[in-house]
Amino acid sequence: MKIRFLLASLLLAVAPIGAAVPAGTLTGELEAKIRQIEEKSSPAFVFIGGGSGVVISPDGYMLTNHHVAGKSQTWQVFLGGGRRFMADMVGKDPFGDICLLKLRGAKDLPFVEFGDSDSLEMGEYVVAIGNPFMLGRSDYQPTVTVGVVSAIHRFQTNYSDAIQTDASINPGNSGGPLVDFQGKLLGINGQIMFRHGNKVNTGVGFAIPVSQIRRFLPALKKANGGEVNHGQILGLVFSSDWPDGKGAPVQEVQKGTTAEKAGFQAGDWIVKVGPYSVVNPRRARGLLLTWPAGSAVKVVVRRGSEEKELTVTLDEWKVTPPATPAPQQPAQPRRRRNK
Structure with missing residues (x-):
């Protein structure tokens, strides 16, 4: 090719213009x-x-x-x-x-x-x-x-x-x-x-x-030609006051939600999602979105002086995707004329 x-x-x-590049x-x-x-x-x-x-x-x-x-x-x-x-x-x-x-x-x-x-x-x-x-x-x-x-x-x-x-x-x-x-x-x-x-x-x-x-x-x-959805954990409210690098601080866990059922507590710090380290709430949200809804994901939280692993089944992330460039129309199959 x-x-x-x-x-x-x-x-x-860079070799001089027109010169062959020596092997080695x-x-x-x-x-x-x-x-x-x-x-x-x-x-x-x-x-x-x-x-x-x-x-x-x-x-x-x-x-x-x-x-x-x-x-x-x-x-x-x-x-x-x-x-x-x-x-x-x-x-x-x-x-x-x-x-x-x-x-x-x-x-x-x-x-x-x-x-x-x-x-x-x-x-x-x-x-x-x-x-x-x-x-x-x-x-x-x-x-x-x-x-x-x-x-x-x-x-x-x-x-x-x-x-x-x-x-x-x-x-x-x-x-x-x-x-x-x-x-x-x-x-x-x-x-x-x-x-x-x-x-x-x-x-x-x-x-x-x-x-x-x-x-x-x-x-x-x-x-079957349809759409798949990304995941999130409903019921987690992160603190707006957090130092970068230490994790994602959980300010509130809403009652009756997936977060409560999975065992999250107010005061937890999320430090890992799956195999990935978490440095702040934005990173935690971004990582969760890399799994499809319905996935069982392991999340590590720091609770006091200990770390605890929780397993949570992700809820659906329902949001309109951002505007993207308009695609070109599909090419049509060529048709042969009858002789």
């Missing part, structure tokens, strides 16, 4: 690694509407953003290289901005394996694969951009535990994969920060982590 590399300022050593140099090794990732990941890339997607299983399950594909139950899509399929909606997550679709008649497709977004650290190299400004629709070759993990656990509107990256992400990249240097899926790209109304890359992009997506997959597969 042809490769469109937008390396920006990543390379530390830092630049040569980096370029060889990026080519290897592209060759592994691009065949699983999906062109869908005005955005991007990625195949995650050999039998044709694929992921994209809800703001790319959520308005239609059926899409015509193209894999990298131009192979055409019809894809049916399996499940939607409007708040989390994820759609799961299934390619009809798919068998032995190239796919991107799930990686481990929980182990990410700032400064790690990542690769974004996408279709910015629909540049790839002429030859069905995606664009590859490279950057680093700028931050983790960002609470950005409805992306409550996002990966932040400086890999170049623009309109059209939405729904495409963010992969590590082993070519494994770390997240689905979906948002960028922009200034002065210009919707172009500013070096601040956000991806939904694969750890969150993995928790939603069983519910999405059972949704």
